[in-house]
Amino acid sequence: METTITRRPTSFRLRTDLLEGLKRKAARENRTLNNYVESVLLDIVYDEPNEVTKAAIHEAMSRRNYNKVYSSVDEMFNDILNEEE
Secondary structure, eight states: OOOOOOOOOOOOOOOHHHHHHHHHHHHHTTOOHHHHHHHHHHHHHTOOOOHHHHHHHHHHHHOTTTTOOOSSHHHHHHHHHHHHO
16 A cells, blocks of 8 residues: 655745755755655654553652752662652
8 A cells, every 4th residue: 555645845034054054964964955844844743652651751740849959869779769668
């Protein structure tokens, strides 16, 4: 089964230094400017973490004392190990 991807010509006004940087990066990867920019934009638009990653992010963000400062690595590990019990 073959899928056709429709593309539409588009024009953007970019800063000259940004455009030159994109051209250099595309050339380093032996790709066309169009292909490079399209892949960068696809990564941005479709960069959705999987369910396991989403759950880990939620868990990390919801923990109490996430701004806690430790005076030693041992103190931090003791706190982490005691929290899991």
